[in-house]
Structures are given as C-alpha cells and as structure tokens.
Amino acid sequence: MGEGTVKISMQIRGTDDLQRRAHHMAKAVFDVSSKNVLSTCRRVVQTARAFAPYRTGALHDAITYSTSPQGTKGWVGIRKGSPAAVYWHFVEFGTVHSRARPYLRPAAESEWSSFVTTEYNGVRKAVEG
Secondary structure: OOOOOOOOOOOOOOHHHHHHHHHHHHHHHHHHHHHHHHHHHHHHHHHHHHHOOOOOOHHHHHEEEEEOOOOOOEEEEEOOOOOHHHHHHHHHHOOOOOOOOOOHHHHHHHHHHHHHHHHHHHHHHHHHO
16 A cells, blocks of 8 residues: 555445345335226226216126236226227217217226325335335
8 A cells, every 4th residue: 555545444234134125115015006006997997887878788898907917007998809899989089970978087087096095105104114
C-alpha cells in the first residue's frame, strides 16, 4: 500500500434474512393478486349474465372467463365456438337497427372499485406481514 492509501474492509450482515423476507413478500403479493383476479372474474361473469338480455339463453350461457397460467391476468368474454360468438357484439354495442344493451362493460365497471380495494388491502397486509 502506498502513501495516502486507506484500506477499508466492510462486512454486511443480514442479507440472507433480507433475501428470505423479500421472497416471502413477493410470494404473498402474488398469492393475493391471483386470488383476487380469479374471484373478480367470477363476479364479473355473474354480473354480466344478470345484465345480458335473455331470449334463448345462448348469450347468457356463453359468458365465461379465463386466467393466465400464473393467475395474475384475467379475461371475461364469450366462449369461442358458441352461437353467441357470432352476435354478442351486436347486443353489447348495438347496430343501426337495434339499440345497444351493454352487459360486459357495465359488469366489469361494477367490480373495478372492489378489485382495486381488495388488491390494495391484500398487498398492504402481505407487505406489512
């Protein structure tokens, strides 16, 4: 070591515990989010079915949901291959000849506030431990 050179040695303790806690927190947030996405999709389907006009039942029965493999994304829509897959958008948005009778958008909007609140509270609880 030369003149004017200072040697500093430092040891940081607790990184294993910090890493363990961060992993636990991430898993807890993931679990909260995936449960919330699933339950929200189910409620949106129920509400959309209640809002959908019922004539033959085809539209009502075709409303379904799916989630990503991780469960952190969800979609609500009309089952592929069902008779309603051909005309659902005419009902939702209307045509030149018939007025719109929205059922998907209002169902999703009715659950938005609940989703955000549940997500916020669940994540906060998971983070605070």
